Amino acid sequence: MSNIFPGSAMPDPDWWQELWPHPAQTVALLGVIPGMFVVDLCCGDGLFTLSMAKLASKVVAIDLDPEMLKRMQAKLDAAGMRNCSAVEGNSYDVGKLAGMNADMVVMANTFHGVPDKTRLCQAVASALKPAGQFVVVNWHRRPREETTVLEQPRGPKTEMRMEPEDVAAIAAPAASILSPQSSFRPFTTP
Numbered sequence: 001m002s003n004i005f006p007g008s009a010m011p012d013p014d015w016w017q018e019l020w021p022h023p024a025q026t027v028a029l030l031g032v033i034p035g036m037f038v039v040d041l042c043c044g045d046g047l048f049t050l051s052m053a054k055l056a057s058k059v060v061a062i063d064l065d066p067e068m069l070k071r072m073q074a075k076l077d078a079a080g081m082r083n084c085s086a087v088e089g090n091s092y093d094v095g096k097l098a099g100m101n102a103d104m105v106v107m108a109n110t111f112h113g114v115p116d117k118t119r120l121c122q123a124v125a126s127a128l129k130p131a132g133q134f135v136v137v138n139w140h141r142r143p144r145e146e147t148t149v150l151e152q153p154r155g156p157k158t159e160m161r162m163e164p165e166d167v168a169a170i171a172a173p174a175a176s177i178l179s180p181q182s183s184f185r186p187f188t189t190p
Ligand SMILES: C[S@@+](CC[C@H](N)C(=O)[O-])C[C@H]1O[C@@H](n2cnc3c(N)ncnc32)[C@H](O)[C@@H]1O
Pocket: 003, 004, 005, 007, 008, 009, 010, 011, 041, 042, 043, 044, 045, 046, 047, 048, 062, 063, 064, 065, 068, 089, 090, 091, 092, 107, 108, 109, 110
């Protein structure tokens, strides 16, 4: 998969679940509410997708890796959720892959690795309704050796990390920015 973004492989479930023990709460904090059409961009194995599907009316979950989509689908099937479509493809094509304009596009734990972030933001803008929101969950710019989970340094390389203001500055030309948000977890920001 040559198009996979650097530093964006799906983490091992042991420490990932330790870092994100309450995905439903996280998804609610991101602003997902009933009635929404949400795109989970780079959904991975569906940790957040399941909670999105439980809250929103419709979810499209996009990933480049078919194995991730299979795992995501298994979680949704086990929960009896039928309002989520799995779509294999590159995030840069989100405008086409989403199928219709979304209320919200969520990219969790992946934006740091996108080589052409301006292009990605433009693609996301094209996938959103006029008042739609692009929500990025990212690692703060803290040294990697300080962000330990299960006693090991975790997350992307220090130099790849971004503060909310950095993300907002890149996204600004593609869309109007509401507000860069503060932390809701020790290492990551909505
Ligand atoms: C670090 S994981 C995050 C998964 C999920 N968002 C989460 O927070 O649990 C990043 C995911 O992005 C996917 N990915 C990487 N590059 C991609 C691309 N160019 N287009 C679509 N998906 C991509 C990977 O396959 C992986 O599943």
